[in-house]
Amino acid sequence: MPEFTKLFEPGKMGKVELKNRIIFAPCGTHYSTHYGYISEQQLNYYAERAKGGAGLLIIEGASCRKRGKPGRILVNDDKFIPGMAKLAKICHDNGAKVVMQMSSHQGSMDEVDSASPSGLPHPFAGWSTSIPKKTRMITVADLEELAVEYGEAARRIMEAGFDGVVIHGANGYLPCELLSKRFNKRTDAYGGDLKGRAKFLLDLARLTRQKTSPDFAVLMRLMGSDRISKPGDEGWDKNDTVELCKLMEANGITAINITSGSQETPEWSCPPYFMPNGCNVDITSAVKKAGVKMPIWVTGKIMTPALAEQILQDGDADYICIARGLIADPFWPTKAKEGRVEDITPCICDDRCLEDVMVDWQPMSCTVNPMVGKEQEFHAKMPRITKKKKVLIVGGGPGGMQAAIIAAQRGHKVTIWEKGKELGGQLIIAAVPPDKGDLGNLLNYLRLQVAKAGVKVVLNKKATPAAIKAFAPDSVIVAVGSTPWVPPIPGIEGKNVINCRQVLSGEKEIGKNVVEIGAGHVGCETCFFMAEKKGSNVVMTFPEPAIEAKFWMFKKYFLDKLAKDNVKIYGHCQYKQVTPDGVEIITEDGVTMFLKCDTVVLSTGSTPDDNFGKSLRGKFMDYAEIGDCVKPRKIREALEEGIWAAVNL
Numbered sequence: 001m002p003e004f005t006k007l008f009e010p011g012k013m014g015k016v017e018l019k020n021r022i023i024f025a026p027c028g029t030h031y032s033t034h035y036g037y038i039s040e041q042q043l044n045y046y047a048e049r050a051k052g053g054a055g056l057l058i059i060e061g062a063s064c065r066k067r068g069k070p071g072r073i074l075v076n077d078d079k080f081i082p083g084m085a086k087l088a089k090i091c092h093d094n095g096a097k098v099v100m101q102m103s104s105h106q107g108s109m110d111e112v113d114s115a116s117p118s119g120l121p122h123p124f125a126g127w128s129t130s131i132p133k134k135t136r137m138i139t140v141a142d143l144e145e146l147a148v149e150y151g152e153a154a155r156r157i158m159e160a161g162f163d164g165v166v167i168h169g170a171n172g173y174l175p176c177e178l179l180s181k182r183f184n185k186r187t188d189a190y191g192g193d194l195k196g197r198a199k200f201l202l203d204l205a206r207l208t209r210q211k212t213s214p215d216f217a218v219l220m221r222l223m224g225s226d227r228i229s230k231p232g233d234e235g236w237d238k239n240d241t242v243e244l245c246k247l248m249e250a251n252g253i254t255a256i257n258i259t260s261g262s263q264e265t266p267e268w269s270c271p272p273y274f275m276p277n278g279c280n281v282d283i284t285s286a287v288k289k290a291g292v293k294m295p296i297w298v299t300g301k302i303m304t305p306a307l308a309e310q311i312l313q314d315g316d317a318d319y320i321c322i323a324r325g326l327i328a329d330p331f332w333p334t335k336a337k338e339g340r341v342e343d344i345t346p347c348i349c350d351d352r353c354l355e356d357v358m359v360d361w362q363p364m365s366c367t368v369n370p371m372v373g374k375e376q377e378f379h380a381k382m383p384r385i386t387k388k389k390k391v392l393i394v395g396g397g398p399g400g401m402q403a404a405i406i407a408a409q410r411g412h413k414v415t416i417w418e419k420g421k422e423l424g425g426q427l428i429i430a431a432v433p434p435d436k437g438d439l440g441n442l443l444n445y446l447r448l449q450v451a452k453a454g455v456k457v458v459l460n461k462k463a464t465p466a467a468i469k470a471f472a473p474d475s476v477i478v479a480v481g482s483t484p485w486v487p488p489i490p491g492i493e494g495k496n497v498i499n500c501r502q503v504l505s506g507e508k509e510i511g512k513n514v515v516e517i518g519a520g521h522v523g524c525e526t527c528f529f530m531a532e533k534k535g536s537n538v539v540m541t542f543p544e545p546a547i548e549a550k551f552w553m554f555k556k557y558f559l560d561k562l563a564k565d566n567v568k569i570y571g572h573c574q575y576k577q578v579t580p581d582g583v584e585i586i587t588e589d590g591v592t593m594f595l596k597c598d599t600v601v602l603s604t605g606s607t608p609d610d611n612f613g614k615s616l617r618g619k620f621m622d623y624a625e626i627g628d629c630v631k632p633r634k635i636r637e638a639l640e641e642g643i644w645a646a647v648n649l
């Protein structure tokens with residue numbers, strides 16, 4: 001059994017004693033009520049994370065002034081104190097210390113009042129409707145007013161019984177734009193040298209300290225680097241951070257949490273699957289080596305207890321601050337402590353959670369933990385059953401596996417029939433493209449949990465209505481997935497046309513020159529695979545106006561990588577025909593063009609495998625269809641429907 005001795009060493013931050021070195025990082029949930037109060041849903045969500053064993057929870061960025069759209073916690077009025085007090089109590093009662101992050105102004109990204117130090121707009125303005133197009137220059141009066149609001153908010157948070165506050169100085173928001181010479185061209189007291197550019201953060205620290213008691217922790221989260229600048233450049237790099245940490249230490253800050261990434265580099269702030277693990281350790285290591293004495297916490301794709309332990313053992317940080325790992329599995333700390341690392345539900349870093357709150361402005365969901373935000377409902381339904389049923393699950397993709405795990409854990413006798421030679425469904429090929437290895441962790445996890453739950457798995461078994469009837473189950477859950485959708489283009493049925501699933505599974509080989517049709521995530525990833533793993537010359541075509549990635553972070557990644565892989569792109573085109581030699585298109589400019597190729601690859605989406613369900617509906621008392629066979633969507637929907645089908649048995 002692996003022992004994570006450093007990870008479970010108690011620690012102290014100012015007067016606040018922590019039982020271990022694991023901190024839940026702040027994550028906006030949009031679970032608050034319309035008016036900014038803490039909701040029941042939020043209480044249950046944080047209670048679960050406290051129960052899961054983290055030493056300290058940082059409550060999501062609460063706003064010190066009223067916001068435009070609802071969803072955020074507000075701390076701009078004393079009327080919010082009773083709700084906050086309930087939250088502090090529920091965390092304490094479940095064994096965790098708790099602090100709240102204060103965040104107010106998101107600089108050029110601010111949805112109510114886009115304003116930056118010198119009036120420069122967000123670098124991706126126009127890429128998404130959620131990024132403001134117009135930005136004004138923030139005034140001295142604005143900055144002074146904001147600082148006063150922080151002080152007042154900190155007082156309220158203390159009165160509500162929290163152990164401290166975290167001042168938000170990361171994720172590229174206003175404080176980061178002020179720190180960066182690239183964004184901050186001011187010549188007044190808030191510009192110029194480091195002290196000037198850090199004046200706003202120093203004011204926040206000072207006013208927060210003034211309004212709170214000495215044993216209240218005043219913590220700060222900082223952008224450790226904008227990940228563009230090199231030493232001496234007009235930006236922000238780790239040497240600047242070292243100096244800033246020293247300044248903050250001298251100004252009464254209790255501890256510092258370091259992340260990285262600016263408005264231009266969001267992939268560092270919430271590192272997706274294509275980013276390296278532990279990506280901010282270089283910065284905390286530099287801060288520690290520079291002799292900063294206060295506790296330094298590191299954040300950024302630290303997904304395994306082994307990596308967390310290693311960072312602490314190496315002295316590269318004093319605490320490990322984890323966000324998505326504990327959204328995916330709140331019991332990550334407890335499972336690590338008990339040596340059950342293989343039972344930790346792995347976060348696959350697809351940033352669906354972030355997309356919900358940042359792009360769609362929806363309550364947060366999670367791909368691998370669909371019960372996030374639904375904890376109470378789930379626990380109410382999960383208890384073991386009184387009548388054991390014989391349950392047959394048809395299809396061993398993520399939906400089928402998840403349904404089987406929960407049904408078996410509840411005490412039913414469960415069998416999966418899978419027509420393929422292994423469990424996994426589309427998840428197997430989804431993990432194949434370059435950078436998608438994190439999905440493989442989910443696949444392994446689900447397979448292991450199926451085995452541990454005692455589910456009987458029958459492979460190479462294609463279910464038919466007659467076979468199911470003969471098996472005589474009490475309950476049937478159908479999870480047979482989807483099939484590729486074929487667009488109606490003349491010649492599309494030709495032998496040279498195959499689909500992305502056949503390419504990624506290795507079922508069909510592609511030629512040297514390929515034309516790909518489709519521009520979603522799967523289309524882009526299939527192009528990467530064909531260019532990088534198969535060495536083909538790839539031309540990507542699609543009828544939509546642009547590549548389909550609503551989150552600008554992924555759009556940037558896709559465009560950069562397609563360019564790196566020399567993939568030629570014809571977007572917004574019409575298809576005239578497919579011939580044995582290639583594809584005839586009409587380009588966006590109205591030019592008819594023939595794209596010669598050996599293989600045409602379709603990444604044009606999926607259609608539900610509905611026929612099978614039709615043949616069974618109405619024949620069983622206990623019957624459910626889940627996942628892609630209902631409507632092709634994503635892993636999260638398949639897992640969630642699997643859970644509900646199993647708890648309703």
Ligand SMILES: Cc1cc2nc3c(=O)[nH]c(=O)nc-3n(C[C@H](O)[C@H](O)[C@H](O)COP(=O)(O)OP(=O)(O)OC[C@H]3O[C@@H](n4cnc5c(N)ncnc54)[C@H](O)[C@@H]3O)c2cc1C
Nearest residue numbers: 395397398399419425426430463480481627628634635638
């Ligand atoms: C290339 C690719 C990449 C993707 N990437 C992502 C991603 O990054 N993130 C994301 O969220 N989603 C992704 N998806 C979508 C995701 O994989 C699906 O939404 C998800 O797998 C659906 O799960 P499911 O269990 O409903 O169906 P499936 O995964 O399709 O599983 C259905 C299973 O049923 C079996 N089956 C079918 N008929 C029978 C029968 N008669 N008897 C027995 N067994 C049968 C099949 O063999 C299969 O194993 C991707 C899909 C593809 C194709």
Ligand SMILES: Cc1cc2nc3c(=O)[nH]c(=O)nc-3n(C[C@H](O)[C@H](O)[C@H](O)COP(=O)(O)O)c2cc1C
Nearest residue numbers: 025026027028060061270300301322323324353354
């Ligand atoms: C859904 C979501 C919401 C977030 N909200 C906040 C926030 O309110 N304040 C903040 O400082 N960081 C926020 N973050 C960033 C995380 O705190 C964290 O820095 C980031 O996810 C990287 O850590 P991880 O790799 O452990 O997930 C959010 C991240 C996610 C996924």
Ligand code: SF4
Nearest residue numbers: 347348351353366367
């Ligand atoms: S699995 Fe995806 S949605 Fe869930 S926490 Fe990780 S990144 Fe967020």
